[in-house]
Amino acid sequence: MIILGIDPGSRITGFGVIKVQAKECLYVTSGCIRITKEATAERLKQIQDGINDIVAAYQPTEAAIEQIFMFQNPGAALKLGQARGVAMCALANQNLTVNEYSAKQVKQAVVGNGNATKFQVQHMVQSFLQLSSKPQADAADALAIAICHFHSRNSLQFIPGANKIVRGRLR
């Protein structure tokens, strides 16, 4: 199983790819799609093209993205929504089901505390994937989302019959 985590943003979209082998999580790659274009439609196309390139290169079998509930600034919500929508649609175009996890779920899965700081997430991602240095913040968030999906998939397998029942929702 190869999991692609996406942390969308209107300026920087983080991505992280992990591979699951014998129930262990291995780091594959991570990084950022940095938006350089000026016109909104072109900026969004850059996110889509970046995701298409990542999917072509690493052939993920599952995808996960952060679920967003709360905002203080509606203007920022609109911009983030545009980036998130394009990212989700790009994943759907590649026949990947997009699993959504809240920030709380991601932090809980990676740090064990739903209110963990960004620094704690970065630190735990580095430790969990045995990386020699801390990944960039957006890449770390994307890897954390992928790790959260791995834990969610994994824990379901320990509940007798759960995998069978839940597969329809997850796949």
Place this chain on the structure above:
Amino acid sequence: MIILGIDPGSRITGFGVIKVQAKECLYVTSGCIRITKEATAERLKQIQDGINDIVAAYQPTEAAIEQIFMFQNPGAALKLGQARGVAMCALANQNLTVNEYSAKQVKQAVVGNGNATKFQVQHMVQSFLQLSSKPQADAADALAIAICHFHSRNSLQFIPGANKIVRGRLR
């Protein structure tokens, strides 16, 4: 010149196509992409696929969409942003430059009053395009956006040298 106007929404995305012949606006088609899927990524893909079908069928040469500034509800802004982002990216994928107009500009262009009601917009779209009945509300908004782009393009041609200067921004 064939202009496609898009009024994006998370449930219904309106579209309207007009043709410009000898500086006159002719109605081509209009309607709605109605979202039936449940999963967010699949819903967004429906918007993208709908726009792809419209572009394939009517071969627009220009595209216009509403520019959004203000929101009262950040949750709604996120959802609208997702739909709008996918619509803009789908148009960019088809090599169409996406021209953005504020609601005020659209109402001013169609009704002559930036604070016009939805009903007034519907009425003036029907009258301007000589339609036998009022178009559905979202389709009327999309046609109004297309008409606004027509007026904007047209008025620039009357300013000596403007077309040459502004073409870079519009095209």
